[in-house]
Amino acid sequence: MRALAVEDDPRIAADLRAALTSAGFRVETCGDGEEAWFRGDTEDYDLVVLDLGLPGLDGLAVLKRWRAAGRAMPVLVLTARGTWQERVEGIEAGADDYLPKPFRMEELIARARALVRRAGGHAAALQEAGALALDTNRMGVAVRGVPVQVTALEYRLLSYLMLHRDRVVPSTELLEHLYGDDDAREANALEAVIARLRRKLGPGIIATRRGFGYFLEPA
Amino acid sequence: MRALAVEDDPRIAADLRAALTSAGFRVETCGDGEEAWFRGDTEDYDLVVLDLGLPGLDGLAVLKRWRAAGRAMPVLVLTARGTWQERVEGIEAGADDYLPKPFRMEELIARARALVRRAGGHAAALQEAGALALDTNRMGVAVRGVPVQVTALEYRLLSYLMLHRDRVVPSTELLEHLYGDDDAREANALEAVIARLRRKLGPGIIATRRGFGYFLEPA
DNA sequence: CGCGCGCTGACAGCAAGCTGACAGGACCGG
DNA sequence: CCGGTCCTGTCAGCTTGCTGTCAGCGCGCG
Numbered sequence: 001m002r003a004l005a006v007e008d009d010p011r012i013a014a015d016l017r018a019a020l021t022s023a024g025f026r027v028e029t030c031g032d033g034e035e036a037w038f039r040g041d042t043e044d045y046d047l048v049v050l051d052l053g054l055p056g057l058d059g060l061a062v063l064k065r066w067r068a069a070g071r072a073m074p075v076l077v078l079t080a081r082g083t084w085q086e087r088v089e090g091i092e093a094g095a096d097d098y099l100p101k102p103f104r105m106e107e108l109i110a111r112a113r114a115l116v117r118r119a120g121g122h123a124a125a126l127q128e129a130g131a132l133a134l135d136t137n138r139m140g141v142a143v144r145g146v147p148v149q150v151t152a153l154e155y156r157l158l159s160y161l162m163l164h165r166d167r168v169v170p171s172t173e174l175l176e177h178l179y180g181d182d183d184a185r186e187a188n189a190l191e192a193v194i195a196r197l198r199r200k201l202g203p204g205i206i207a208t209r210r211g212f213g214y215f216l217e218p219a
Numbered sequence: 220m221r222a223l224a225v226e227d228d229p230r231i232a233a234d235l236r237a238a239l240t241s242a243g244f245r246v247e248t249c250g251d252g253e254e255a256w257f258r259g260d261t262e263d264y265d266l267v268v269l270d271l272g273l274p275g276l277d278g279l280a281v282l283k284r285w286r287a288a289g290r291a292m293p294v295l296v297l298t299a300r301g302t303w304q305e306r307v308e309g310i311e312a313g314a315d316d317y318l319p320k321p322f323r324m325e326e327l328i329a330r331a332r333a334l335v336r337r338a339g340g341h342a343a344a345l346q347e348a349g350a351l352a353l354d355t356n357r358m359g360v361a362v363r364g365v366p367v368q369v370t371a372l373e374y375r376l377l378s379y380l381m382l383h384r385d386r387v388v389p390s391t392e393l394l395e396h397l398y399g400d401d402d403a404r405e406a407n408a409l410e411a412v413i414a415r416l417r418r419k420l421g422p423g424i425i426a427t428r429r430g431f432g433y434f435l436e437p438a
Numbered sequence: 439c440g441c442g443c444g445c446t447g448a449c450a451g452c453a454a455g456c457t458g459a460c461a462g463g464a465c466c467g468g
Numbered sequence: 469c470c471g472g473t474c475c476t477g478t479c480a481g482c483t484t485g486c487t488g489t490c491a492g493c494g495c496g497c498g
Contacts, residue, residue, distance in 0.1 A: 072237045094234045096324050107389045137386035139431050152430025
């Protein structure tokens with residue numbers, strides 16, 4: 001599964017890359033309209049995530065050119081503010097789905113999967129690390145095959161740790177991801193969530209590196 | 220697999236061609252009612268996608284003439300603003316399925332596939348998930364074999380959940396599908412529909428995942 | 439040993455979702 | 469036209485259970 005993420009904001013681009021990668025895609029990113037058009041026209045992707053606000057060539061123009069040239073890969077369009085006109089424009093230009101910012105990565109992944117499935121492919125829905133497994137379609141969690149019920153916040157935390165399972169995630173980064181820096185919470189809120197999760201999941205899943213942060217116990 | 224797309228708006232026609240092509244159809248397009256009638260009557264198609272707003276002969280008239288002449292290929296009807304009345308007219312004229320504009324290509328493809336499969340006799344017109352069954356021919360609903368009467372809106376909701384029965388569908392996505400964001404509704408409207416449906420269907424059919432969305436209870 | 443970071447259980451506030459009531463509007467039959 | 473019926477969005481109140489805060493404790497580390 002090959003995906004192209006077209007997004008000029010480097011932070012969002014990094015998030016897209018990470019999320020799509022964890023969903024099983026081989027991801028390429030690009031921040032410029034001209035380059036996006038060229039690559040979409042010359043390469044075969046199973047999915048394109050396309051931001052409309054682009055330097056160089058506008059996203060809609062890129063999409064129209066692809067469709068005019070007969071390129072039919074599934075395209076998921078992102079746009080800053082989901083006005084009605086933009087949406088209609090997007091659909092008429094040939095978008096297969098459409099997501100207004102700001103959005104949750106979980107929703108983007110869900111829709112991306114649906115698109116790819118419709119197009120005929122099958123992407124693995126399970127992400128695993130050690131004894132833990134996340135089902136990104138059902139937003140479900142299982143430990144050693146046994147399903148565990150977790151809340152939305154808990155799921156987002158696990159999903160972020162899963163995304164970065166190869167490193168220790170600093171607590172500040174987790175706080176920022178869960179709440180955003182505008183909405184400041186006490187550091188203890190995070191610890192409370194971790195504690196509740198550990199009680200549900202049992203030992204040997206979430207590990208602490210004192211003074212740094214948390215990570216998922218590898219196999 | 221041969222498909223005929225009857226659509227006078229050249230942009231949408233191009234999109235239809237692209238989407239259907241990518242779904243594996245050999246596509247022919249035509250933008251005029253008279254010509255559509257002639258081709259549908261003299262050629263053999265596995266699928267026809269028919270827009271109702273046409274120059275020349277009206278789409279509904281074309282469909283009626285085909286059926287009167289005994290042509291039985293699957294026909295998927297598109298129409299600009301999906302009032303319930305139009306839908307009934309379309310079905311009485313012999314349409315096999317019906318899609319209001321604007322729509323997602325993803326959904327059109329899914330429905331087109333379902334139609335073709337059905338015509339081939341391989342898949343039943345019945346879609347099932349757990350105790351729930353949808354009869355896509357009669358727009359009927361049954362729980363554990365017992366028929367239940369639902370309204371048009373309720374049926375669309377169920378049918379969308381059925382289409383995506385393998386994942387949790389975010390509330391935002393459901394709202395979009397039911398209303399489109401040109402016509403903004405309170406989030407509570409969705410909850411009201413869900414509540415009414417649950418009362419009709421009984422427990423154990425529609426499940427909530429708090430903070431994410433809804434899904435059909437699997438078997 | 440003492441400090442400080444992290445953990446935990448209790449608890450209260452609050453937000454998401456549910457429900458019943460109501461009203462506007464579409465449709466239908468007279 | 470007019471009255472009845474059905475559909476459906478809105479509103480208000482309610483329930484549920486999620487989640488941030490707090491206080492106190494354990495434990496590793498210096």
